Amino acid sequence: MNYFQLFHLPAQFELDLTELGTRYLELQRQFHPDKHAAGSERDKLMAVQQAANINDAYHSLKQPLLRAEHLLALRGLKISNEQRSFMEPAFLMQQMELRELLAEISDAADPEELIDEADQQIQQQKKALLRQLQSALDANTPEHDHQAADIIRKLKFFFKLQQELELLEQQTQD
Amino acid sequence: MALLQIAEPGQSAAPHQHKLAAGIDLGTTNSLVATVRSGEAKTLFNQAGQDMVPSVVRYTADKVIVGHAAAADAVLDPHNTIVSVKRLMGRGFAEINADAEHIPYQLVDQSGLVAINTIQGIKNPVEVSAEILATLADTASQTLGGELTGVVITVPAYFDDSQRQATKDAAKLAGLNVLRLLNEPTAAALAYGLDSGQEGVVAVYDLGGGTFDISILRLKRGVFEVLATGGDSALGGDDFDHALVNWLQQQTGQSALSHSELRQYLVTARQIKENLSATEQLDFVLPLASGEFKGQISRSDFDALIQPLVRKTIRACKQVLRDAGLDTEEIQQVVMVGGSTRVPLVRSAVAEFFATEPLTSIDPDKVVAIGAAIQANVLVGNKSDHDTLLLDVIPLSLGLETMGGLVEKIIPRNTVIPVARAQEFTTFKDGQTAMAIHVLQGERELVDACRSLARFNLTNIPAMAAGGAHIRVTFQVDADGLLSVTAQEKSTGVSASIQVKPSYGLSDDQVATMIQSSMLYAKQDMQLRLLKEQQVEAERVLEAVTAALNADAALLTEEEKLNVEQALAELARVKQGDNTAAIKAAIEHTNHITDEFAARRMDMSIRSALQGHKVDEV
Numbered sequence: 001m002n003y004f005q006l007f008h009l010p011a012q013f014e015l016d017l018t019e020l021g022t023r024y025l026e027l028q029r030q031f032h033p034d035k036h037a038a039g040s041e042r043d044k045l046m047a048v049q050q051a052a053n054i055n056d057a058y059h060s061l062k063q064p065l066l067r068a069e070h071l072l073a074l075r076g077l078k079i080s081n082e083q084r085s086f087m088e089p090a091f092l093m094q095q096m097e098l099r100e101l102l103a104e105i106s107d108a109a110d111p112e113e114l115i116d117e118a119d120q121q122i123q124q125q126k127k128a129l130l131r132q133l134q135s136a137l138d139a140n141t142p143e144h145d146h147q148a149a150d151i152i153r154k155l156k157f158f159f160k161l162q163q164e165l166e167l168l169e170q171q172t173q174d
Numbered sequence: 175m176a177l178l179q180i181a182e183p184g185q186s187a188a189p190h191q192h193k194l195a196a197g198i199d200l201g202t203t204n205s206l207v208a209t210v211r212s213g214e215a216k217t218l219f220n221q222a223g224q225d226m227v228p229s230v231v232r233y234t235a236d237k238v239i240v241g242h243a244a245a246a247d248a249v250l251d252p253h254n255t256i257v258s259v260k261r262l263m264g265r266g267f268a269e270i271n272a273d274a275e276h277i278p279y280q281l282v283d284q285s286g287l288v289a290i291n292t293i294q295g296i297k298n299p300v301e302v303s304a305e306i307l308a309t310l311a312d313t314a315s316q317t318l319g320g321e322l323t324g325v326v327i328t329v330p331a332y333f334d335d336s337q338r339q340a341t342k343d344a345a346k347l348a349g350l351n352v353l354r355l356l357n358e359p360t361a362a363a364l365a366y367g368l369d370s371g372q373e374g375v376v377a378v379y380d381l382g383g384g385t386f387d388i389s390i391l392r393l394k395r396g397v398f399e400v401l402a403t404g405g406d407s408a409l410g411g412d413d414f415d416h417a418l419v420n421w422l423q424q425q426t427g428q429s430a431l432s433h434s435e436l437r438q439y440l441v442t443a444r445q446i447k448e449n450l451s452a453t454e455q456l457d458f459v460l461p462l463a464s465g466e467f468k469g470q471i472s473r474s475d476f477d478a479l480i481q482p483l484v485r486k487t488i489r490a491c492k493q494v495l496r497d498a499g500l501d502t503e504e505i506q507q508v509v510m511v512g513g514s515t516r517v518p519l520v521r522s523a524v525a526e527f528f529a530t531e532p533l534t535s536i537d538p539d540k541v542v543a544i545g546a547a548i549q550a551n552v553l554v555g556n557k558s559d560h561d562t563l564l565l566d567v568i569p570l571s572l573g574l575e576t577m578g579g580l581v582e583k584i585i586p587r588n589t590v591i592p593v594a595r596a597q598e599f600t601t602f603k604d605g606q607t608a609m610a611i612h613v614l615q616g617e618r619e620l621v622d623a624c625r626s627l628a629r630f631n632l633t634n635i636p637a638m639a640a641g642g643a644h645i646r647v648t649f650q651v652d653a654d655g656l657l658s659v660t661a662q663e664k665s666t667g668v669s670a671s672i673q674v675k676p677s678y679g680l681s682d683d684q685v686a687t688m689i690q691s692s693m694l695y696a697k698q699d700m701q702l703r704l705l706k707e708q709q710v711e712a713e714r715v716l717e718a719v720t721a722a723l724n725a726d727a728a729l730l731t732e733e734e735k736l737n738v739e740q741a742l743a744e745l746a747r748v749k750q751g752d753n754t755a756a757i758k759a760a761i762e763h764t765n766h767i768t769d770e771f772a773a774r775r776m777d778m779s780i781r782s783a784l785q786g787h788k789v790d791e792v
Binding site: 006007008025026027028029030031032033034037038039040041042043046048049050051052053055056058059144170 | 496563653711756776
């Protein structure tokens with residue numbers, strides 16, 4: 001299913017999230033199972049499936065990484081569920097350093113400071129990679145698409161780090 | 175001709191006929207039924223003039239008593255009087271038995287499920303709840319002067335799949351058509367939101383007799399979007415009572431209590447709790463076999479007893495805000511739901527945490543039933559021009575058991591429902607034709623720390639080399655928050671068969687047997703009911719397909735159209751008779767003939783749904 005088509009939005013990485021939200025609600029107003037509660041069993045079942053599709057499509061377009069993956073999949077390049085984990089040594093080095101920084105937080109005298117520092121680094125890297133991702137996807141050539149796939153793989157590391165950092169932040173607050 | 179025949183007046187219900195629908199709040203302590211009449215949602219009163227019916231069921235040798243009369247007998251006949259049965263819904267015997275000291279009746283193990291030994295034999299929580307539901311539905315039918323077309327039943331947002339399924343089974347057993355299971359906080363928000371037309375982010379703090387929910391919703395132009403939900407499906411006012419019972423035992427020095435004494439302690443505890451909402455200091459009398467025990471308690475004594483419980487709810491509030499990605503300042507209103515929010519400490523703790531005075535303008539005991547009634551009226555089709563939309567979420571993550579007793583999450587908590595997620599599995603042995611899947615619900619990483627929902631056995635997998643078969647298993651959660659699972663082998667397209675073994679639930683066969691053997695239905699009634707169900711469904715199919723033909727016949731070839739018309743004519747003819755199986759077969763035949771038509775229409779409507787927008791380049 002082409003999620004961009006579903007929402008009548010251009011198939012590109014840059015997306016108007018407000019517009020996406022508005023169109024999402026418009027679709028749910030028509031296809032949500034509550035609108036078909038008086039229908040036959042088959043109609044009800046179809047409404048559930050349709051509403052689930054719409055939810056899934058919305059969920060996938062809302063998040064930049066999933067949106068990029070969907071865009072690549074539409075262009076014939078599937079990277080979800082892949083087991084591949086090869087990365088450049090320089091990137092892995094950088095990841096290790098960030099992990100070490102995170103590991104220090106729980107024992108640090110001033111954890112807030114370390115959290116801020118890690119957060120800043122992660123955000124900076126993420127931003128830069130997202131910019132690269134955008135231009136690679138905009139170029140729309142097979143070669144650039146493979147570059148984009150690599151950037152997505154890298155970004156996944158940073159999103160994971162960010163999640164762990166948020167968890168650490170909660171723990172220090174509690 | 176065929177079309178004329180089925181469109182004939184008198185054969186189908188008039189389109190604008192008002193259908194009878196009700197909202198039911200099946201509570202731990204009290205239950206209520208409400209309906210919309212002349213545009214206003216109101217609770218309904220039984221012949222004794224009460225709208226709040228205690229959720230108490232007493233079994234005598236030849237009768238079943240529900241409500242006030244049963245509650246009055248709780249001390250007299252504790253073994254046969256079931257109180258707070260909601261706490262037992264969808265639970266295992268081993269899970270419940272852990273705190274059995276506070277349950278004054280005899281629990282038994284019914285193949286893993288918890289059940290109660292009564293004078294009428296073993297009754298499971300589904301059967302007990304069905305008695306309460308049937309009583310409420312009776313009140314509604316009598317007041318409204320007709321049979322109910324459908325009901326909306328509310329459940330705690332934090333109820334897991336087994337607890338929801340048990341509630342739905344109870345409704346089935348009571349002979350009710352469930353339009354929707356609606357989350358209690360969402361129902362409350364609906365009652366408030368429509369009442370005041372307010373917009374913005376609201377928190378609904380719902381502390382009932384046995385369950386606690388906290389939900390964060392965004393209200394915007396008729397859309398009620400649940401951003402996150404959390405809570406505890408085993409924490410409520412009952413626990414305040416139990417804390418007081420422990421305190422009373424310290425006062426009287428009575429350490430071991432008989433079932434009857436425990437009931438009496440609980441009655442007194444509840445009176446103390448309720449009275450302390452209005453007064454700072456209380457003299458109380460506890461009737462004992464050895465005479466009366468007279469004592470004194472202050473509100474601050476009580477507050478100290480329940481402080482840990484209230485703190486637990488505030489911790490859940492914190493978590494749910496985190497899940498929603500919001501700060502307390504972003505919450506514009508806090509709505510209080512449930513009788514236990516009358517306790518002053520609860521109110522002050524909530525007001526302090528959210529830094530705002532909570533809303534209580536709709537009776538916290540009735541607001542859920544009122545919300546359910548509003549939604550029932552919409553779902554049954556009485557309000558065709560409505561533009562409210564409820565977008566709810568799944569309260570607990572769904573996952574699968576993987577190697578080493580770990581859980582892999584398939585659908586994370588707070589995902590908007592309905593939702594479908596697929597997962598691929600492969601065989602690890604040559605010629606493997608079966609596979610077992612264990613589905614769990616919860617947030618923890620270890621299987622043992624999550625709740626087991628069901629085990630699925632996939633069979634009929636085509637025999638291939640190891641890793642050759644790719645089975646795509648789809649987990650679908652519907653708008654009631656209920657899970658269903660389908661599986662397909664990808665390369666061959668063969669549907670693998672699924673056998674479901676619910677961990678804490680009844681199988682479809684068990685429910686059917688219960689319905690048949692139930693005292694609620696004589697055998698004759700049962701057959702009539704099955705016939706009627708099929709006739710109603712046949713009517714729905716006829717209406718839906720006829721409307722589809724009228725609108726979109728252009729999507730069919732002449733031959734296809736003829737086939738559809740023939741199927742409809744046959745269905746209309748069979749429907750008039752009393753052959754349940756034949757009607758069922760005709761429905762299935764019609765569905766089969768129109769499957770492709772329905773798919774084409776769905777495609778078309780999806781494509782045209784956003785037609786108002788400029789179609790951007792793709």
